[in-house]
Amino acid sequence: MTTSTRSDLTPAPDESTAGEPLLQVRDLSVRFRTEDGTLSAVDGVSFDARAGELLAVVGESGCGKSVTAMALSGLLPGSATVTGSVRLDGVELVGAGAATLRQARGGKIAYIFQEPMTSLNPVFTVGRQISEVLRVHEGMSKKQALARAAELLDLVGIPSARERLKQYPHQLSGGMRQRVMIAMSVACNPRVLVADEPTTALDVTVQAGILDVLRDLRDRLGAAVVLITHDLGVVADVADRVMVMYAGRVVERGEVHEFFAHPRHQYSVGLLGAVPAARVHGTRQRLREIPGLVPVLAQQPDACTFADRCPAADDTCRTSRPPLTRAPQSAHEAACWHPATEVNRAVPEAGAGEAEART
Amino acid sequence: MTTVEAAVVDTPAAGTATPRRRRVLRRLLRAPLALTGLIVLVVAMLVALLAPVLAPYPPTQTSFASTFLPPGSPGHVLGTDSLGRDILSRIIYGTRASLVVGVLSVILALVVGVPLGLLAGYFGRMDSVISRFTDVVLAFPFLILAVGLAAIRGASLSNAALAIGIAQIPGMIRVSRSETLRLKGLDYVSAAVAEGASDLWILSRHILPNAVSVLIVQATVAIPAAILGEAVLSFLGLGIQPPAPSLGTMLSEAQRYIARAPWTAVMPGLAIIALTLAFNLCGDGLRDALDPKASRR
Amino acid sequence: MTAERVAATEPVCELVDVVKHFGPVRAVDGVSLRIHPGQVVALVGESGSGKSTVGRCVVRLLEPTSGTVQLQGVDVTHLSRHALRPHRKAVSIVFQDPASSLDPRLDVGAVVGEPLRLQGVGRGDRTKRVGDMLERVGLRRAVAERYPHELSGGQRQRVSIARALVSQPSLLVADEPTSALDLSVQASVLNLLTDLQRDLGFACLFITHDLSAVEYLADDVAVMYLGVLAEYGPRERIFESPKHPYTQALLSAAPLPDPLVQRQRRRVVLSGDIPTPLDPPPGCRFHTRCPVADQRSRTEVPALRHVAGRLVACHQVDDDGNGPDVRLRPDDTPVPSGGPTP
Numbered sequence: 002m003t004t005s006t007r008s009d010l011t012p013a014p015d016e017s018t019a020g021e022p023l024l025q026v027r028d029l030s031v032r033f034r035t036e037d038g039t040l041s042a043v044d045g046v047s048f049d050a051r052a053g054e055l056l057a058v059v060g061e062s063g064c065g066k067s068v069t070a071m072a073l074s075g076l077l078p079g080s081a082t083v084t085g086s087v088r089l090d091g092v093e094l095v096g097a098g099a100a101t102l103r104q105a106r107g108g109k110i111a112y113i114f115q116e117p118m119t120s121l122n123p124v125f126t127v128g129r130q131i132s133e134v135l136r137v138h139e140g141m142s143k144k145q146a147l148a149r150a151a152e153l154l155d156l157v158g159i160p161s162a163r164e165r166l167k168q169y170p171h172q173l174s175g176g177m178r179q180r181v182m183i184a185m186s187v188a189c190n191p192r193v194l195v196a197d198e199p200t201t202a203l204d205v206t207v208q209a210g211i212l213d214v215l216r217d218l219r220d221r222l223g224a225a226v227v228l229i230t231h232d233l234g235v236v237a238d239v240a241d242r243v244m245v246m247y248a249g250r251v252v253e254r255g256e257v258h259e260f261f262a263h264p265r266h267q268y269s270v271g272l273l274g275a276v277p278a279a280r281v282h283g284t285r286q287r288l289r290e291i292p293g294l295v296p297v298l299a300q301q302p303d304a305c306t307f308a309d310r311c312p313a314a315d316d317t318c319r320t321s322r323p324p325l326t327r328a329p330q331s332a333h334e335a336a337c338w339h340p341a342t343e344v345n346r347a348v349p350e351a352g353a354g355e356a357e358a359r360t
Numbered sequence: 361m362t363t364v365e366a367a368v369v370d371t372p373a374a375g376t377a378t379p380r381r382r383r384v385l386r387r388l389l390r391a392p393l394a395l396t397g398l399i400v401l402v403v404a405m406l407v408a409l410l411a412p413v414l415a416p417y418p419p420t421q422t423s424f425a426s427t428f429l430p431p432g433s434p435g436h437v438l439g440t441d442s443l444g445r446d447i448l449s450r451i452i453y454g455t456r457a458s459l460v461v462g463v464l465s466v467i468l469a470l471v472v473g474v475p476l477g478l479l480a481g482y483f484g485r486m487d488s489v490i491s492r493f494t495d496v497v498l499a500f501p502f503l504i505l506a507v508g509l510a511a512i513r514g515a516s517l518s519n520a521a522l523a524i525g526i527a528q529i530p531g532m533i534r535v536s537r538s539e540t541l542r543l544k545g546l547d548y549v550s551a552a553v554a555e556g557a558s559d560l561w562i563l564s565r566h567i568l569p570n571a572v573s574v575l576i577v578q579a580t581v582a583i584p585a586a587i588l589g590e591a592v593l594s595f596l597g598l599g600i601q602p603p604a605p606s607l608g609t610m611l612s613e614a615q616r617y618i619a620r621a622p623w624t625a626v627m628p629g630l631a632i633i634a635l636t637l638a639f640n641l642c643g644d645g646l647r648d649a650l651d652p653k654a655s656r657r
Numbered sequence: 658m659t660a661e662r663v664a665a666t667e668p669v670c671e672l673v674d675v676v677k678h679f680g681p682v683r684a685v686d687g688v689s690l691r692i693h694p695g696q697v698v699a700l701v702g703e704s705g706s707g708k709s710t711v712g713r714c715v716v717r718l719l720e721p722t723s724g725t726v727q728l729q730g731v732d733v734t735h736l737s738r739h740a741l742r743p744h745r746k747a748v749s750i751v752f753q754d755p756a757s758s759l760d761p762r763l764d765v766g767a768v769v770g771e772p773l774r775l776q777g778v779g780r781g782d783r784t785k786r787v788g789d790m791l792e793r794v795g796l797r798r799a800v801a802e803r804y805p806h807e808l809s810g811g812q813r814q815r816v817s818i819a820r821a822l823v824s825q826p827s828l829l830v831a832d833e834p835t836s837a838l839d840l841s842v843q844a845s846v847l848n849l850l851t852d853l854q855r856d857l858g859f860a861c862l863f864i865t866h867d868l869s870a871v872e873y874l875a876d877d878v879a880v881m882y883l884g885v886l887a888e889y890g891p892r893e894r895i896f897e898s899p900k901h902p903y904t905q906a907l908l909s910a911a912p913l914p915d916p917l918v919q920r921q922r923r924r925v926v927l928s929g930d931i932p933t934p935l936d937p938p939p940g941c942r943f944h945t946r947c948p949v950a951d952q953r954s955r956t957e958v959p960a961l962r963h964v965a966g967r968l969v970a971c972h973q974v975d976d977d978g979n980g981p982d983v984r985l986r987p988d989d990t991p992v993p994s995g996g997p998t999p
Contacts, residue, residue, distance in 0.1 A: 036386070036387065036390075061839035061840055061841060061842075062810075062839050160928075174930035174931065175704075175930070176930045177930060204703035204704055204866070204931060205703065205866060205868075205907065205910045205911050206703060206906055206907060206910045206927050206931075207703075207930060207931075208910065209910045209912075209924055209926050210926050212912075213926065231839065231840055232912070233840070233914035234869075234911065234912030234913055234914050234919070235912055236914070236916075237912055237913060237914050237915055237916040237919040237920075238912040238916075238919050238920070240916075257916050258916050258917065261914065261915055261916055261917075271841055272840055272841060273914065274844070275840050275841045275843065275844035276840065276844075276869060276914045277847070277869040277870060277872060277873035278914075285851070285873060287848060288844035288845075288847055288848050288873070289844060290841065290844050290845040290848060291841040291844075291845075294809055295839075546757045547752040547753075547754055547757045547758045548757060548758055548759055548760045548768075550713075550718055550750075550752070551750065551752065551758060551817075551820065552771065553718055554716045554717075554718055554745065554748075554749065554750050555745060555749075555771060555772040555775050555824075556741070556742045556745035556746075556772075556775050556776075557771070557775055558738075559738075561775070566760055569762045570760070570761065570762055
């Protein structure tokens with residue numbers, strides 16, 4: 002079977018209905034200086050965030066998704082070395098000066114954090130915090146800013162917006178606070194929204210509402226949303242495209258339905274198999290396990306970093322790094338020498354403890 | 361927010377993480393300020409230990425022929441004081457006295473304060489009693505206590521240590537209590553309770569060992585306060601009695617002669633500063649080194 | 658509690674009307690459960706539901722404000738720490754956070770061996786049993802010499818499980834054991850729990866907010882909301898035809914990892930956020946967010962009744978088990994179910 006090979010510097014051509022790329026990331030790499038030596042957290046990541054599209058970045062701990070997100074808005078500490086390119090509306094952000102970054106943040110690219118509890122200042126009212134953003138970035142007067150703040154709270158689905166403006170963060174529940182956070186981030190109509198696990202700390206019945214807000218922002222404002230998550234259910238719910246990361250690299254990327262129906266990278270197959278699927282009345286099928294641990298790499302080797310844990314690995318995998326390649330007649334890409342060709346999430350009931358558990 | 365630390369170092373491969381002690385030592389040794397402090401401390405301790413060997417003259421030896429010799433005079437590197445006593449020798453012995461008081465008083469505070477703090481933090485019922493007691497001692501002005509002790513038992517080095525030690529107890533109780541409260545809420549303590557462990561078992565096996573690092577830091581920071589305290593007490597005549605040298609008494613005696621022979625005050629003053637600073641820097645460094653969440657600069 | 662379990666066997670654990678208040682916080686306000694030998698009961702709820710508090714009452718880490726806790730027929734509700742000791746062996750607990758579950762100063766062998774040591778088991782015997790247990794949870798015997806910080810989150814949870822099972826308890830309380838773990842690691846730990854439960858035969862109270870794990874593991878499901886039970890019954894029934902509006906909302910809110918199915922589902926988005934247990938709403942606690950609440954819901958506390966093969970506390974469900982399905986709009990017909998949750 003032939004697969005068309007392409008350099009993994011250029012993402013697949015636009016086959017979705019999304020708009021122009023607002024954020025273009027090319028060959029982004031991040032290394033950290035730690036007391037144990039260098040750490041390669043992100044290696045050669047490239048993707049586009051397109052207007053009106055929600056891209057879900059999926060991966061487990063140590064995959065580099067959060068570091069990538071932070072690199073986009075220059076939020077990494079000084080011990081990080083960032084190389085590559087991040088272009089926002091044509092402006093290069095990697096290595097940009099503080100003024101450029103400040104202008105980009107809030108105005109063009111907004112970042113939503115995971116913990117709404119600690120992201121809001123407890124001593125200022127909600128109204129004050131939102132209007133502050135507007136007064137600083139848009140130069141509005143206090144009255145204008147408060148009016149707009151009320152509009153924003155409406156936008157994110159907070160009832161009784163005018164009353165809420167006078168409340169303090171501690172008077173709001175977690176879900177409300179997260180909505181306020183989102184309202185603050187979209188206050189200046191950013192074109193790109195980066196949300197880092199925005200619903201992980203929230204209850205599931207509250208999560209649905211937040212996801213609706215994100216979906217709404219994508220549709221109404223035409224923003225490009227980059228959603229970092231580890232929850233495949235969330236991905237299935239809101240994502241247009243999915244990007245899977247492993248040990249700092251992009252290992253799979255494609256349209257969401259395609260991804261769930263036909264995952265190509267063995268790691269993706271493993272992830273999808275790890276979620277307990279709906280039972281076919283009675284029989285419980287063993288969950289798919291991925292033996293071993295995510296590697297912590299000082300340098301990125303010229304090999305597939307998943308090879309140690311992969312059921313389909315061979316010598317090629319261990320000696321040369323697979324580029325992102327497209328399946329024939331598809332925009333779906335995977336960095337794998339032996340992509341999975343069929344979905345088989347059911348693992349036969351294995352004997353207990355047959356393989357030593359190294360996870 | 362998913363911190364960088366969590367995103368990056370969350371997956372230790374089994375067996376490759378650096379053992380804690382070595383990592384702490386390495387961190388400590390890498391911080392230049394802490395290292396300087398450590399070196400000064402080591403030197404000070406050696407000096408104190410080897411005082412009889414190192415001091416060029418007996419500290420109380422007077423010589424009316426060589427009074428007020430400036431630093432750099434032949435035979436007296438740091439000069440002499442109003443009674444012709446060699447300042448260097450007096451500083452050496454004075455450092456010894458300061459360190460003795462510093463260490464003894466903190467040991468007293470540890471021995472009394474840590475168990476009280478553990479009990480207060482662990483047993484809610486004891487907490488109110490012990491905390492009120494702590495507040496009372498804290499409210500008591502330290503100097504009044506020292507004066508009182510001096511009045512009852514006479515002024516001496518040991519009384520100074522006693523007074524300072526007592527004054528340090530509340531601080532030690534507070535730190536030990538708050539650490540106990542924090543540890544008590546951790547899951548592994550709950551696990552021990554669920555296994556049927558007695559309170560004594562939990563305190564001695566789970567809480568105390570995990571509180572040690574915080575207590576060490578507290579002690580390292582308490583010692584310079586004790587040294588200063590000793591200097592103050594001696595300055596006021598409530599501590600070590602002349603002619604035995606103490607950094608504080610040296611300052612006290614030098615008051616009268618500051619205009620004429622400033623080095624008699626400056627030298628012991630510098631010694632106090634150096635000791636205090638060294639302990640503080642070392643304590644800070646130790647605290648940073650022990651903190652698992654220390655940010656990477 | 659469930660019709661099938663009119664068992665001759667005595668329950669391993671029985672809670673009757675357990676109430677636990679922390680000062681003004683009414684964390685648990687009257688919960689009754691029965692866990693039979695070898696049974697897995699899932700206790701489901703969101704924040705403020707009180708499920709963790711119930712778990713801690715079962716293990717007697719907490720003493721109930723009122724109500725009774727029985728372990729293997731013995732009323733242990735108000736026993737002193739000392740009197741509880743012989744009963745500790747029968748019940749163990751595994752916690753959520755791998756980072757704080759293990760004493761960082763002790764090696765794995767000491768951690769796993771501690772329950773045995775407290776029971777007076779000699780060193781030689783301990784070492785053997787600890788080693789055996791470590792192997793059972795999928796770790797090498799040599800891990801006994803390692804320290805917690807040298808292990809990954811998943812490995813630490815396995816050590817926690819080993820510690821909990823080393824004294825061969827009849828009941829394991831697992832308080833969100835996989836919530837802090839990565840997805841693939843969750844899978845291995847869930848597999849492990851299922852295997853162990855099958856091999857060793859202990860009963861399990863599985864506390865979680867993760868419905869997919871519940872569906873995977875549980876025999877019975879108890880849904881809690883703000884300190885009280887909303888619904889309680891056999892897993893298949895609860896998942897196939899939930900009667901309580903909260904259960905319905907919960908099931909519909911948990912997104913399924915299948916975009917085709919997920920995007921077709923009609924989701925209930927509950928208004929407002931979960932009230933605080935400091936001041937729970939009067940009447941039915943769920944009425945502030947319930948799409949079908951009426952005057953009665955606002956004033957009268959619904960009793961837990963046995964209908965349609967399970968227990969439900971809802972005014973809108975009649976004695977034959979007919980009630981609203983808040984996942985449907987009035988003019989809808991139900992979506993044919995290809996799986997348990999339409």
